Amino acid sequence: MKRLAVWPIADHEVESAVKLIIDGSLTESVEDLTNLKQYAAAIVETRKRGGEVFVADLDGEVVGICQVIVFRHLQHRGDRCAEIESVHVRSDVRSKGIGAALLRASEKFAIAQGCYRIQLTSNNQRVDAHRFYAANGYSQSHQGFKKSLVTD
Numbered sequence: 001m002k003r004l005a006v007w008p009i010a011d012h013e014v015e016s017a018v019k020l021i022i023d024g025s026l027t028e029s030v031e032d033l034t035n036l037k038q039y040a041a042a043i044v045e046t047r048k049r050g051g052e053v054f055v056a057d058l059d060g061e062v063v064g065i066c067q068v069i070v071f072r073h074l075q076h077r078g079d080r081c082a083e084i085e086s087v088h089v090r091s092d093v094r095s096k097g098i099g100a101a102l103l104r105a106s107e108k109f110a111i112a113q114g115c116y117r118i119q120l121t122s123n124n125q126r127v128d129a130h131r132f133y134a135a136n137g138y139s140q141s142h143q144g145f146k147k148s149l150v151t152d
Contacts, residue, residue, distance in 0.1 A: 006105040009053045016062035024088035054105050056098045064089040064098045068106045082110035084120040
């Protein structure tokens, strides 16, 4: 039986995490495996702001990742809120509880940080992901909008 564990990312796991991001990205051309220092800096900054990056390890291999950003919400009395970003699970091990384990770790972390809510956005193209989030208790309560500030 395979052993699954989720923990905060370690420095030596950054490259594996970036490979997962590239593999699951809809815009993989913007990722850069040759510049791991930028990704490591993002992890440091996430932690400085009260968040965390989690990896899922299956028998010694990083097979999943997600980032939890914590911020003070202007609404809800200025309470803390958590945002889940960059959820990626290696394609050959999906539907095995790895994504759910990452969500549970994120939720537990957010509660420990005093967050009153956890939220996420998911690209409209990711219909399977939407079913996954709904099955894990997330409601599709809002419509999200994004605007790129970078021109190619």
